[in-house]
Amino acid sequence: MKALLTAGGHGTRLRPITNALNKHLIPIANKPMLVYAIEKIVNAGIKEIGIVINPGDKELSRVLGDGKKWKAKITYIEQIGGALGLGHVIKISESFINKEPFLFYLGDNIILGELKDFVRQFKKGNDNCLLALSQVRDPQRFGVPVIKDGKIVKVEEKPSHPKSNFAVTGIYFYDHHIFEAVKKIKPSSRGELEISDAHTYLISQGYQVGYNEITGWWKDTGKPEDLLEASQLMLSRISRSFDESIIPSSAGIQGNVIIGKNTKILENTLIRGPVIIGENCVIGNSYVGPYTSIGDNAEIYHAEIENSIIFDYVDIRAEVRIVDSILGRNAQITPVHKTLPHGHKMIIGENSIMEL
Numbered sequence: 001m002k003a004l005l006t007a008g009g010h011g012t013r014l015r016p017i018t019n020a021l022n023k024h025l026i027p028i029a030n031k032p033m034l035v036y037a038i039e040k041i042v043n044a045g046i047k048e049i050g051i052v053i054n055p056g057d058k059e060l061s062r063v064l065g066d067g068k069k070w071k072a073k074i075t076y077i078e079q080i081g082g083a084l085g086l087g088h089v090i091k092i093s094e095s096f097i098n099k100e101p102f103l104f105y106l107g108d109n110i111i112l113g114e115l116k117d118f119v120r121q122f123k124k125g126n127d128n129c130l131l132a133l134s135q136v137r138d139p140q141r142f143g144v145p146v147i148k149d150g151k152i153v154k155v156e157e158k159p160s161h162p163k164s165n166f167a168v169t170g171i172y173f174y175d176h177h178i179f180e181a182v183k184k185i186k187p188s189s190r191g192e193l194e195i196s197d198a199h200t201y202l203i204s205q206g207y208q209v210g211y212n213e214i215t216g217w218w219k220d221t222g223k224p225e226d227l228l229e230a231s232q233l234m235l236s237r238i239s240r241s242f243d244e245s246i247i248p249s250s251a252g253i254q255g256n257v258i259i260g261k262n263t264k265i266l267e268n269t270l271i272r273g274p275v276i277i278g279e280n281c282v283i284g285n286s287y288v289g290p291y292t293s294i295g296d297n298a299e300i301y302h303a304e305i306e307n308s309i310i311f312d313y314v315d316i317r318a319e320v321r322i323v324d325s326i327l328g329r330n331a332q333i334t335p336v337h338k339t340l341p342h343g344h345k346m347i348i349g350e351n352s353i354m355e356l
Contacts, residue, residue: 001119003041003049003103004093006086006170007034007060008079017224017328022059024107026227027311029234029293030276032063034107036234038070044115046103047072050096052079052089087182087193090174099176106170110230112217115171122173127210129178129202131155132171134218142167143196145211152209157188157196168196169218177207224326231309232291235274260296278312295329303333 007024017026024034034051041049049067053060055078067074077093090104101122103115122130131152133145139162146154146163155168172195181198188194203209217233242259251265255273259265263277266284271277275288278296288294289306298314304321311329316322318335327333 001046001101001103001123002097003046003105004090004097005034005037005041005049005051005105005107006089007051007107008054008057008089009083017326021329022054022057025059025063027293027295027309028110028227028230029238030278030295031234033110033230034060034064036110037105037107038064038067038072038074040111040115041103041105042070042072044103044119046119048075049073050075050077050093051107052077052093054078055080055082083192085187085190085192086195087185087198090178090195090198091182091193094179097176097179101173101175104172104174109170109218110233111169111171111214112233113214118171118173118212121210121212125210126208127173128175128207129199129209130173131199131209131211132169132214133166133211134169134214135165136167137165139165139167142169143194143199144168147211152199152211153203155196155199155203157194166213168199169214171214177202181205225324227309227326228291228307228324231293232307235276235291235293238274238276240273255290 007022009023025032028036038049049072051060051074053076061076064074075096077096079089079092118130118132131145136142140158140160143155143157144159144162144164145152145166145168146156178198181201182193185193185197185201188197199209238256238258240256242257247253247265248267250267251269253271257271257273258276260277260279262279263281265271266282268285269283271288272290274290275292277283277294278298280296281294281298283300285302286300287304289304291307292305292310294310295312295314297312298310300316302319303316306323308322308325308327310327311331313330314327316333318333320333
């Protein structure tokens, strides 16, 4: 079995963070989001992975390499023509899959459980398609299965009036018949080949479409609050790991905290886990509270931070309290009274949120 992993698109709902960074490389607990998907795929016994990327994208291959790090083989597939729907992603990947059964995994999905049981079910069963479902509060944001007598009879894409509270997650298993489906369906009103239409086509043609429910935590990280929730989950699973000798007597470390190499914790600093701090950072006279991740080469002075994602090279030198925030690479926060004229200086990108 092979795996097909999506890593294209433009992450418009996560701008301005995604203006300069592929959404799938956003760090969750200091690990690129897409790495969690790769780890789940490899742990399920699948070693050959195709990653669908935007045309000309070199960043993903630079970060992920050829897959040897995970004892796998990664092939990069450019989605020429732009984002034309998940059906199009599958359609252009036929030569990579080559008649083999495969796992289709949307790279912005993060799950807590493993995929081994799904792989086993699909291999041993008679289904041509197996969908992973999850109960959600807002099914209108997703593809929603219509289930009658224990069988899926239709899948509706982002319905205004969902017929169940189940969502089709970004985890699917297919045999080669899915290529027939994506070639037969027509673009939707959005101009995309909808994966829900492909599922409905399979059902209409008598192919077996099965399902199973993801029993653990699942999150589609499409919005900033989703990223923070995913970060909370991953940080809640870390263990305490740092060199105790680097902590001065006036500083305190409470709970599960990871501190990277060459990071300096200065006087009058309190770090209360779960927290992960990268390498080559300096943190002084500050409070770093639960569910915060700080990337490499960050400097933080006289600040309080909690439940936030701080990227590499962020510089914070202000007596402020930062909560529920995402600060992109090279972001700077300085005290307003240190510059003239006094006032709030802002360079704000699309979809930014600020509380002053």
